Amino acid sequence: MSARTTHLDKGFGGALAALSATAKKGLGDPALAELVMIRASQINACAFCLDMHVDIAVRGGETPKRIALLNAWPEAGDLYSERERAALALTEAVTVLTDGFVPDTVYETAAKHFGEAELAHLIGVITVINSWNRVMVSRRIEPGGYAP
DSSP: OOOOOOOOOHHHHHHHHHHHHHHHHHHTOHHHHHHHHHHHHHHTTOHHHHHHHHHHHHHTTOOHHHHHTGGGGGGSGGGSOHHHHHHHHHHHHHHHOTTSSOOHHHHHHHHHHSOHHHHHHHHHHHHHHHHHHHHHHHTTOOTTOOOO
Protein backbone atom coordinates (compact mmCIF):
# COMPACT_ATOMS: atom_id res chain seq x y z
CA MET A 1 0.00 0.00 0.00
CA SER A 2 1.36 3.40 -0.91
CA ALA A 3 1.50 6.23 1.58
CA ARG A 4 -1.65 8.32 1.58
CA THR A 5 -2.19 11.74 2.99
CA THR A 6 -4.25 12.15 6.12
CA HIS A 7 -4.36 15.90 5.57
CA LEU A 8 -7.77 17.45 5.12
CA ASP A 9 -7.91 21.12 4.25
CA LYS A 10 -9.71 22.95 7.07
CA GLY A 11 -11.78 25.00 4.64
CA PHE A 12 -12.94 21.92 2.77
CA GLY A 13 -13.61 19.93 5.94
CA GLY A 14 -15.40 22.90 7.47
CA ALA A 15 -17.60 23.27 4.40
CA LEU A 16 -18.62 19.60 4.52
CA ALA A 17 -19.25 19.86 8.26
CA ALA A 18 -21.43 22.94 7.72
CA LEU A 19 -23.41 21.17 4.98
CA SER A 20 -23.90 18.19 7.27
CA ALA A 21 -25.07 20.36 10.18
CA THR A 22 -27.50 22.27 7.94
CA ALA A 23 -28.96 19.10 6.44
CA LYS A 24 -29.33 17.41 9.84
CA LYS A 25 -30.95 20.49 11.37
CA GLY A 26 -33.38 20.82 8.46
CA LEU A 27 -34.32 17.15 8.68
CA GLY A 28 -35.16 17.74 12.33
CA ASP A 29 -34.68 14.11 13.38
CA PRO A 30 -31.17 13.51 14.74
CA ALA A 31 -31.77 9.80 15.39
CA LEU A 32 -32.90 9.19 11.81
CA ALA A 33 -29.98 11.23 10.47
CA GLU A 34 -27.57 8.94 12.31
CA LEU A 35 -29.29 5.79 11.00
CA VAL A 36 -29.00 7.17 7.47
CA MET A 37 -25.34 8.04 7.96
CA ILE A 38 -24.58 4.61 9.40
CA ARG A 39 -26.36 2.84 6.53
CA ALA A 40 -24.55 4.83 3.83
CA SER A 41 -21.25 4.27 5.61
CA GLN A 42 -21.93 0.51 5.72
CA ILE A 43 -22.53 0.46 1.97
CA ASN A 44 -19.39 2.52 1.33
CA ALA A 45 -17.29 0.50 3.82
CA CYS A 46 -16.14 3.64 5.62
CA ALA A 47 -14.83 2.38 8.95
CA PHE A 48 -14.03 5.86 10.26
CA CYS A 49 -17.55 7.16 9.60
CA LEU A 50 -19.15 3.99 10.97
CA ASP A 51 -17.16 4.28 14.17
CA MET A 52 -18.10 7.93 14.57
CA HIS A 53 -21.81 7.68 13.71
CA VAL A 54 -22.42 4.50 15.71
CA ASP A 55 -20.92 6.30 18.70
CA ILE A 56 -23.11 9.37 18.13
CA ALA A 57 -26.20 7.19 17.67
CA VAL A 58 -25.56 5.25 20.88
CA ARG A 59 -24.94 8.45 22.83
CA GLY A 60 -28.22 9.75 21.36
CA GLY A 61 -30.13 6.76 22.72
CA GLU A 62 -30.21 4.42 19.72
CA THR A 63 -30.35 0.75 20.69
CA PRO A 64 -27.53 -1.67 19.90
CA LYS A 65 -30.08 -4.06 18.34
CA ARG A 66 -31.30 -1.49 15.80
CA ILE A 67 -27.74 -0.55 14.93
CA ALA A 68 -26.69 -4.20 14.58
CA LEU A 69 -29.63 -5.01 12.29
CA LEU A 70 -29.39 -1.86 10.17
CA ASN A 71 -27.51 -3.72 7.43
CA ALA A 72 -30.53 -6.05 7.15
CA TRP A 73 -33.28 -3.49 7.70
CA PRO A 74 -35.60 -4.84 4.95
CA GLU A 75 -35.76 -8.18 6.79
CA ALA A 76 -35.97 -6.70 10.30
CA GLY A 77 -39.78 -6.68 10.51
CA ASP A 78 -41.24 -3.74 12.40
CA LEU A 79 -37.96 -2.86 14.14
CA TYR A 80 -37.87 0.26 11.95
CA SER A 81 -40.87 2.51 11.33
CA GLU A 82 -42.30 3.03 7.84
CA ARG A 83 -40.75 6.50 7.83
CA GLU A 84 -37.34 5.10 8.74
CA ARG A 85 -37.69 2.35 6.13
CA ALA A 86 -38.50 4.96 3.47
CA ALA A 87 -35.42 6.97 4.47
CA LEU A 88 -33.21 3.87 4.45
CA ALA A 89 -34.47 2.82 1.01
CA LEU A 90 -33.75 6.32 -0.29
CA THR A 91 -30.31 6.20 1.34
CA GLU A 92 -29.49 2.99 -0.50
CA ALA A 93 -30.84 4.28 -3.81
CA VAL A 94 -28.89 7.55 -3.63
CA THR A 95 -25.73 5.86 -2.37
CA VAL A 96 -25.63 3.11 -4.99
CA LEU A 97 -27.43 4.71 -7.97
CA THR A 98 -27.69 1.27 -9.56
CA ASP A 99 -29.59 2.41 -12.62
CA GLY A 100 -28.00 5.85 -12.71
CA PHE A 101 -30.97 7.41 -10.92
CA VAL A 102 -33.21 6.99 -7.88
CA PRO A 103 -36.19 4.80 -8.82
CA ASP A 104 -39.50 6.67 -8.83
CA THR A 105 -41.09 4.23 -6.38
CA VAL A 106 -38.33 4.80 -3.83
CA TYR A 107 -38.59 8.58 -4.16
CA GLU A 108 -42.40 8.57 -4.07
CA THR A 109 -42.44 6.41 -0.94
CA ALA A 110 -40.04 8.79 0.78
CA ALA A 111 -42.13 11.77 -0.34
CA LYS A 112 -45.17 10.23 1.41
CA HIS A 113 -43.33 10.26 4.74
CA PHE A 114 -41.44 13.55 4.52
CA GLY A 115 -42.54 17.07 3.70
CA GLU A 116 -40.85 18.82 0.80
CA ALA A 117 -38.26 20.59 2.97
CA GLU A 118 -37.63 17.50 5.09
CA LEU A 119 -37.09 15.42 1.98
CA ALA A 120 -34.65 17.96 0.59
CA HIS A 121 -32.71 17.87 3.85
CA LEU A 122 -32.81 14.07 3.97
CA ILE A 123 -31.27 13.97 0.50
CA GLY A 124 -28.74 16.50 1.79
CA VAL A 125 -27.82 14.22 4.72
CA ILE A 126 -27.41 11.28 2.34
CA THR A 127 -25.33 13.30 -0.11
CA VAL A 128 -23.02 14.75 2.53
CA ILE A 129 -22.32 11.41 4.24
CA ASN A 130 -21.52 9.90 0.85
CA SER A 131 -19.06 12.74 0.30
CA TRP A 132 -17.51 12.21 3.74
CA ASN A 133 -17.28 8.47 3.08
CA ARG A 134 -15.41 9.05 -0.15
CA VAL A 135 -13.05 11.58 1.45
CA MET A 136 -12.21 9.19 4.30
CA VAL A 137 -12.09 5.92 2.30
CA SER A 138 -9.93 7.38 -0.46
CA ARG A 139 -7.34 8.31 2.19
CA ARG A 140 -7.89 5.07 4.15
CA ILE A 141 -8.53 6.90 7.39
CA GLU A 142 -8.89 4.27 10.09
CA PRO A 143 -11.51 4.28 12.87
CA GLY A 144 -10.64 5.58 16.28
CA GLY A 145 -9.71 9.14 15.43
CA TYR A 146 -13.12 10.60 16.23
CA ALA A 147 -13.50 12.44 19.51
CA PRO A 148 -16.93 13.78 20.51
